[in-house]
Amino acid sequence: MNFIAPSRLQSGDTVAVLSPSAGVPSLFPHIFDQGIQILKEEFGLNVKEWSTARADPNHLYHNPKERAENINEAFADPDIKAIISSIGGDDSVRILPYLEQEVIQKNPKIIMGFSDNTTFLTYCNQLGLVTFYGPTIMAGGISQLQGIGEEYKQHITDLLFNQNDGYEYKPFQYWSEGYPDWSDPENTGKINEQNLNSQGWNWLQGQSIKKGRLFGGNIEVFEMMKGTKYFPEDQFFDDKILFLENGEGTTAVNQIKRMLRSYGMKGVFDRIQGLMFGRARDYSIQDKEQLDNVLMNVIQDEFHQYDLPIISNMDFGHTDPFSILPMGTMAEIDCKQKRIILIESSVV
Structure with missing residues (x-):
C-alpha cells in the first residue's frame, strides 16, 4: 500500500480539536484550555x-455518530490543516461505522491522538493515510509543554511542521508518569516529578538493519478491535515496524503475554520487521523487567523469531513526553548502532 503524507503545518494554520472518545474537557476545562493556549502561543x-x-x-x-461526524466534517473542511483529539477514553471503537471513507481519503491531513484514539487512527491508516500516534490536547505533552521543555517543543516541530526524512529518534533526557490532581486548577500544566532517563531504551534483541512502515497503537484497544472488520487483515502487517503500548497500569504483564501470543498465532511476528514497546505506565522496576522477559519469551522461545529487533521502554505511551510516531511512514532500525530513523518524511 502506498501511504499519503499530509501537508506539514505552518504558523497561522487552523487545526480542529474534537473529542472522539471521552468528554474529559468538560470535567477539567482548565487543563483543556491550557492545551489550546499552547497550540496558539x-x-x-x-x-x-x-x-x-x-x-x-x-x-x-x-x-458515537456525532463524534464520528465531527471527524468527517473536519476532514471535509478545506480550512482545517490538522485534527487533534482532546484526550482518549474507552469506547471510540463505536464511532467507526459512521466514518466516511471517501471524505477521509479525498482530504488527507494530519490526524493525531493516542490510547483509545488507536481505533480511528488505524481506520484512517488502512485507507492509505499517514496518521500520527502522538499527544492529545490534554495528555501526552501539549498541555504540559512548558513543564517538559524546549526539547519536546522541537520534537513536535520536527514531526509536524518540518519535512523530516532522516529524523532520528533519541531517548528524551527526562520522563514523567501521570499528573498532579487535575481537579485542582493550581496543577494546570504541571507534570509529576521527572525521572532522569539514564537507562534509555532496552535493546532486547536484533543484530541487523531492518526497514518497514510504522504501525501500531494501544495493545488493549487493539484487543477491542480484534474480531471486527476494523482490525487489519494479516497481510497488512507485512514489512511493518509494529509499536505497542499499554494503558495506565490496567493490564498485568501476564495479560500482555496472552495478547502478544495472539499476534504470534496470527503470524504477525513472521511478517513484521521489528517490534517497539512503549514505556509501561504504573509498572514497578520488577514489572518492567518481567515485561521484557515476556517479550523475549513469547517472540523468541514460543514463535522462534531470533533476529526480529525488539526495543522496549521507549518514549511513547502513557508517560510524558510522547514521541510522535507517524503510521505509514518508512523507518529504519539499526540494531548495531542502536538507531531508529525516519527514512522518508511523514509530512510534505
Missing part, C-alpha cells in the same frame, strides 16, 4: 473547536 496555530470538544461525557457516550 507556542506554535502559532489557530484552533477551531467542534461540537464534541467540550461536550458532556454522558452526551458523548450516547452519541
Whole structure:
C-alpha cells in the first residue's frame, strides 16, 4: 500500500480539536484550555473547536455518530490543516461505522491522538493515510509543554511542521508518569516529578538493519478491535515496524503475554520487521523487567523469531513526553548502532 503524507503545518494554520472518545474537557476545562493556549502561543496555530470538544461525557457516550461526524466534517473542511483529539477514553471503537471513507481519503491531513484514539487512527491508516500516534490536547505533552521543555517543543516541530526524512529518534533526557490532581486548577500544566532517563531504551534483541512502515497503537484497544472488520487483515502487517503500548497500569504483564501470543498465532511476528514497546505506565522496576522477559519469551522461545529487533521502554505511551510516531511512514532500525530513523518524511 502506498501511504499519503499530509501537508506539514505552518504558523497561522487552523487545526480542529474534537473529542472522539471521552468528554474529559468538560470535567477539567482548565487543563483543556491550557492545551489550546499552547497550540496558539507556542506554535502559532489557530484552533477551531467542534461540537464534541467540550461536550458532556454522558452526551458523548450516547452519541458515537456525532463524534464520528465531527471527524468527517473536519476532514471535509478545506480550512482545517490538522485534527487533534482532546484526550482518549474507552469506547471510540463505536464511532467507526459512521466514518466516511471517501471524505477521509479525498482530504488527507494530519490526524493525531493516542490510547483509545488507536481505533480511528488505524481506520484512517488502512485507507492509505499517514496518521500520527502522538499527544492529545490534554495528555501526552501539549498541555504540559512548558513543564517538559524546549526539547519536546522541537520534537513536535520536527514531526509536524518540518519535512523530516532522516529524523532520528533519541531517548528524551527526562520522563514523567501521570499528573498532579487535575481537579485542582493550581496543577494546570504541571507534570509529576521527572525521572532522569539514564537507562534509555532496552535493546532486547536484533543484530541487523531492518526497514518497514510504522504501525501500531494501544495493545488493549487493539484487543477491542480484534474480531471486527476494523482490525487489519494479516497481510497488512507485512514489512511493518509494529509499536505497542499499554494503558495506565490496567493490564498485568501476564495479560500482555496472552495478547502478544495472539499476534504470534496470527503470524504477525513472521511478517513484521521489528517490534517497539512503549514505556509501561504504573509498572514497578520488577514489572518492567518481567515485561521484557515476556517479550523475549513469547517472540523468541514460543514463535522462534531470533533476529526480529525488539526495543522496549521507549518514549511513547502513557508517560510524558510522547514521541510522535507517524503510521505509514518508512523507518529504519539499526540494531548495531542502536538507531531508529525516519527514512522518508511523514509530512510534505
